[in-house]
Amino acid sequence: MRAEATTQFDHNSTSFIADPYPQYEQLRDEDPVHFSERYGGYFILTRYEDVRKALLDWKLYSSAQPGVTSIPMSVQRDFPEIPLEVDPTEHTEYRGLVTRFFTRNAISELEADIRRIAVELLEPLREARGGDFVQEFALPLVSRVLAVFLQVPEEDAKRWVKWAKDIFHGRLTDRAQADRASRDMIAYVDGLVEDRRRSPGDDLFSALVTSRFQGRPLTQAELHGFGVLLLNAGQETTVNGIGNSLWYLAEHSKDRRRLQEEPGLLPAAVEEFLRFMSPIQLLGRNATQDTTLHGRTIPAEATVAVCYGSANRDTRVFPAADECRIDRHPNPHLAFGAGPHACLGAHLARAEMRVALEEIFARMPDYRIGSAAEVKLTPHGDLRGFWRLPVSTP
Numbered sequence: 001m002r003a004e005a006t007t008q009f010d011h012n013s014t015s016f017i018a019d020p021y022p023q024y025e026q027l028r029d030e031d032p033v034h035f036s037e038r039y040g041g042y043f044i045l046t047r048y049e050d051v052r053k054a055l056l057d058w059k060l061y062s063s064a065q066p067g068v069t070s071i072p073m074s075v076q077r078d079f080p081e082i083p084l085e086v087d088p089t090e091h092t093e094y095r096g097l098v099t100r101f102f103t104r105n106a107i108s109e110l111e112a113d114i115r116r117i118a119v120e121l122l123e124p125l126r127e128a129r130g131g132d133f134v135q136e137f138a139l140p141l142v143s144r145v146l147a148v149f150l151q152v153p154e155e156d157a158k159r160w161v162k163w164a165k166d167i168f169h170g171r172l173t174d175r176a177q178a179d180r181a182s183r184d185m186i187a188y189v190d191g192l193v194e195d196r197r198r199s200p201g202d203d204l205f206s207a208l209v210t211s212r213f214q215g216r217p218l219t220q221a222e223l224h225g226f227g228v229l230l231l232n233a234g235q236e237t238t239v240n241g242i243g244n245s246l247w248y249l250a251e252h253s254k255d256r257r258r259l260q261e262e263p264g265l266l267p268a269a270v271e272e273f274l275r276f277m278s279p280i281q282l283l284g285r286n287a288t289q290d291t292t293l294h295g296r297t298i299p300a301e302a303t304v305a306v307c308y309g310s311a312n313r314d315t316r317v318f319p320a321a322d323e324c325r326i327d328r329h330p331n332p333h334l335a336f337g338a339g340p341h342a343c344l345g346a347h348l349a350r351a352e353m354r355v356a357l358e359e360i361f362a363r364m365p366d367y368r369i370g371s372a373a374e375v376k377l378t379p380h381g382d383l384r385g386f387w388r389l390p391v392s393t394p
Contacts, residue, residue: 010036011381011382020309021313033293034046043287044304045304045305047314048317050293058088058340059288060287060291062087062285062287063084064286065080065085066079068285069081077182079221082094082222094222095344098207108351114141118141121137121140121141125137126393129393133246134385138238140157141352142234142235142352145348147160150230160235164235167185185228188231189224193209238348238349245356246367247386255269268331270354271333272325273324273353275328278308279385282306282308282310283308284305285304308335336349368391368393374388
């Protein structure tokens with residue numbers, strides 16, 4: 001058995017954020033169940049099959065602990081994000097309360113609004129011959145679409161943007177700020193819940209306040225859990241998916257021209273962008289019992305990072321994994337996870353990415369990315385994307 005070596009591997013380090021893929025490759029080949037002492041200690045699974053099996057085996061790799069999915073924990077919470085931080089069988093019933101809002105058919109009804117918002121945001125950038133594709137396009141697009149989805153005023157989205165930024169970015173630099181943003185978000189959820197109790201409609205929050213879980217109404221903590229996940233978790237990941245795609249196409253003009261000439265390839269290209277530049281790089285789980293994998297013992301209660309970003313670059317599954325092939329097929333990527341906790345909003349994220357690309361091709365087809373000094377990556381390695389992506393057009 002190999003020695004239980006440790007290292008200060010840190011997915012939030014500057015070098016990792018700049019380019020995680022060489023480190024992933026080394027871990028997959030040499031140390032596929034790696035241990036780092038950072039953040040209280042965590043094990044890192046990097047091979048595709050190990051990550052997939054961990055995602056499927058919720059009994060061994062549980063997410064049913066508030067905050068465990070983020071390494072380090074983003075904010076201190078006394079309730080789980082639902083259904084992400086709940087395991088079956090409760091998870092199945094919780095998820096069933098809202099599944100109908102996230103089906104492919106339900107999301108297709110949102111497409112006109114996604115396109116309307118995309119056009120409204122792009123027109124000023126087109127007229128100005130440039131701007132920031134993240135701050136002025138992807139971020140407001142995703143937040144405003146969420147407002148439409150939840151049937152609340154689009155103006156409210158501006159607050160969500162700030163809260164999400166303070167929570168995700170503040171957890172590494174200003175925990176007090178992150179905690180304040182979390183409290184503000186919870187207060188917003190409380191107001192929304194009370195409004196729907198007084199005047200229920202056909203929207204998701206009305207469904208939650210009128211639903212029964214195990215024969216009883218949802219508690220305030222359960223409503224907080226749903227609300228925080230809805231307002232928080234899906235925003236930055238989809239923003240990253242859009243920004244990553246736009247960055248790649250700016251750097252690879254041949255693929256950009258091909259997609260403009262063959263729009264039927266866009267759905268496949270979206271899947272490949274998600275694989276090649278996974279917006280979620282890793283999520284945390286808790287081992288529920290001692291287990292041995294590749295000669296290393298993972299003790300019960302240990303934090304385990306399942307690395308989507310590494311699994312999606314595993315050459316054992318993906319030929320030429322470090323190449324982005326926009327017509328790749330098959331493409332069994334894990335960007336949305338797998339198993340019972342697979343991303344509930346996958347159809348919405350795909351639709352937003354596809355429509356964003358279609359409208360940019362229509363209005364700013366020849367955009368160029370600004371200088372390297374102007375481009376800014378997100379400051380944490382568990383999510384991968386751009387925080388600033390300045391562009392210009394000829």
